[in-house]
Amino acid sequence: MTKKIGFIVGSLREGSYNKKVAQTFENLFPETVEVGYLEIGQLPFYNEDLDTEGNVPQTWTDFRNEAASYDGFVFFTPEYNRSVPAVLKNAIDVGSRPYGASIWDGKPALVVSTSIGAIAGFGANHHLRQSLAFLNMPTLQQPEAYIGNVSNLLEETGEFPEGTVGFFQTITDAYVAFFNKLTN
Incomplete structure (x- = not known):
């Protein structure tokens, strides 16, 4: 049975190193895993006043429905001011609401942080x-x-x-073994 892993990239930049890392990771998963990308840049900031009947933005509903269809997630994050980008935190907040209806509950995760600096996004990873x-x-x-030092890792190609x-x-x-242990 094919399992679905959602990739969430916390950088919206066209030439994002995190996107490049995610694209490389995508090709490393076994054939028994279907990888899909969840877009997060279009999500309005979470505001509980909007999360009421008749007011929920369609983009939130679409995101929640799509994310709910995945069995696990890989988060690729840069580090902004020793934390995660607002767009990534917002996606997590949108998916965790309304209270008691989180689409994240119990789903195995992997955090990959990528940075041009030597610290390699340590702060973002742990936040x-x-x-x-x-x-x-x-x-x-x-x-x-x-x-870390991702710009120095890439070849001329x-x-x-x-x-x-x-x-x-x-x-x-390691993530696939961890995922399989938790979902089989």
């Missing part, structure tokens, strides 16, 4: 993990997925070198 713990999303602990892809494969394999 995101705090939210996921509260949302009851079991999150892969090891290996940790920090991709725009692809990652074999050693980096091998590291990505190790992370992917």
